[in-house]
Amino acid sequence: MTEYCSKCGEKLKEDAVFxxxxxxxxxxxNKTLLNKYVIIIIIIILIVLAVFLSTTFLLNQTQVVKVDNVQFELPADYVKEPSRTEISYDENVKSSAMGWSNDKYYIEIGVTKTPGAGFNSEEVAASLGGTPTKMFGYTGYYLEYENEGCAFIFGLKDEVCMIYVSDYDAFEDVKVIGRV
Ligand SMILES: [Zn+2]
Structure with missing residues (x-):
């Protein structure tokens, strides 16, 4: 391919430096060709990075849910079940339970408020036959149900929290933030 000088327009000899x-x-x-490749590679890297970051962000999206005075974090794909149970056993003991599900699992979180009722999570869990276990950073009790699912019960000051999951793997989806 014949090339011409960019300044004066003179026909250039092949491989001429000046x-x-x-x-x-x-x-x-060769240098300009290399620069072109470097730019293309950088653009490809940026596109791959952008796609990776956006999918990671979408997959990691979470929602903060509140049951009574305790906050939890669940993945965004969990949809709240319409039913919400609130039971008052007496003026001192009040239970709230809410459920969420996605395509795979069902999670139910129950919080029982027991101000001054004189019982604690140990007593509650012991009465249900739980195994002492540490989960979510709390020491509590682990229960397995014969028909389906399992639960972890732990105390948070004057509140007893129960996290029930339809499958043990769903525990990984729950994060306990703590009391509001
Ligand atoms: Zn020239």
């Missing part, structure tokens, strides 16, 4: 007419430096073809 223009024979005006002395203008002839741009290095």
């Amino acid at each position: 223009c024979a007419n005006c002395g203008e430096k002839v741009p290095n073809k």
Whole structure:
């Protein structure tokens, strides 16, 4: 391919480094080609990075849910079940339970408020036959149900929290934020 000087327009000899007419430096073809590849590679890396970051962000989206005075974090794909149970055993003991489900699992969180009722999570869990376990950073009791699912019960000051999951793996979806 015949090339011409970018300054004076003189026809250039093949592999000429300088223009024979005006002395203008002839741009290095290999170098500009390399620069082009570097730019293309950088653009590809940026696109891959953008796609990766956006999918990671979408997959990691969470929702903060509140049951009574305790906050939890669940993945965004969990949809709240319409039913919400609130039971008052007496003026001192009040239970709230809410459920969420996605395509895979069902999670139910119950919080029992027992201000001054004189019982604690140990007593509650012991009465249900739980195994002492540490989960979510709390020491509590683990229960397995014969028909389906399992639960973890732990105390949070004057509140007893029960996290029931339809499958043990769903425990990974729950994060306990703590009392509001
Ligand atoms: Zn020239």
